[in-house]
Amino acid sequence: MSDAKRHTFAIPAGAGDYAPTELVLDEGSGDSRVYDCSVLIESLPASSGLEVWLLRVDGDPDEEDDWIASGVVYEEAGLGTLLQLGAWSGVKLRGVSGGTSGSLVASVSWD
Numbered sequence: 001m002s003d004a005k006r007h008t009f010a011i012p013a014g015a016g017d018y019a020p021t022e023l024v025l026d027e028g029s030g031d032s033r034v035y036d037c038s039v040l041i042e043s044l045p046a047s048s049g050l051e052v053w054l055l056r057v058d059g060d061p062d063e064e065d066d067w068i069a070s071g072v073v074y075e076e077a078g079l080g081t082l083l084q085l086g087a088w089s090g091v092k093l094r095g096v097s098g099g100t101s102g103s104l105v106a107s108v109s110w111d
Contacts (some may be wrong), residue, residue: 002109002110002111003025003109003110003111004107004108004109004110005023005107005108006105006107006108007021007023007093007104007105007106007107008103008104008105009021009023009050009094009095009103009104009105009106010095010101010103011044011045011048011095011096011097011100011101011102011103011104012097012101013097013099013100013101014097014099015047015097015099016067016096016097017096017097018094018095018097019094019095019096019097021074021106022059022092022093022094023092023093023108024091024092024105025037025091025092025093025108025110026088026089026090026091027055027061027090028055028059028061028089028090029061030087033067033085033087033088033089034085034087034091034110034111035084035085035086035087035110035111036083036084036085036110036111037052037082037083037085037091037110037111038079038080038081038082038083038108038109038110039074039079039080039083039106039107039108040049040059040078040079040080040106040107040108041074041076041077041078041080041104041105041106042077042105042106042107043077043103043104043105044057044075044076044077044102044103044104044105045097045098045100045101045102045103045104046098046099047075047097047098047099047100048074048075048095048096048097048098048100048102048104049073049095049096049098050073050074050075050078050093050094050095050104050106051069051070051072051073051094051095051096052068052069052070052073052083052091052092052093052095053059053067053068053069053070053092053093053094054067054068054070054085054088054090054091055067055068055088055089055090055091055092056068056090058106059090061090061098067090067092073096074106090107091094091110093106093108
């Protein structure tokens with residue numbers, strides 16, 4: 001089943017600080033999985049990025065330490081590379097600051 005959402009992340013001024021909200025594509029419960037996702041960054045503050053985080057296998061989605069940064073970061077406006085996740089359970093997106101506050105606006109589609 002495909003889904004799509006537009007989300008605005010309030011990016012703080014402190015470099016390395018995360019926006020207070022996250023966009024959870026799959027919380028890692030039940031039989032749901034994310035097979036692929038595409039990200040369209042509409043706008044973002046200078047040096048900020050949108051990180052993809054994955055829930056470790058058998059992880060608890062309520063435990064922050066069980067979420068692992070995937071190494072994928074979208075840092076430019078436009079359509080990001082299609083991310084193929086191979087039926088991963090537990091996927092979320094986090095906005096991170098590069099030192100400039102503002103709004104990071106992203107539209108995301110996933111299967």
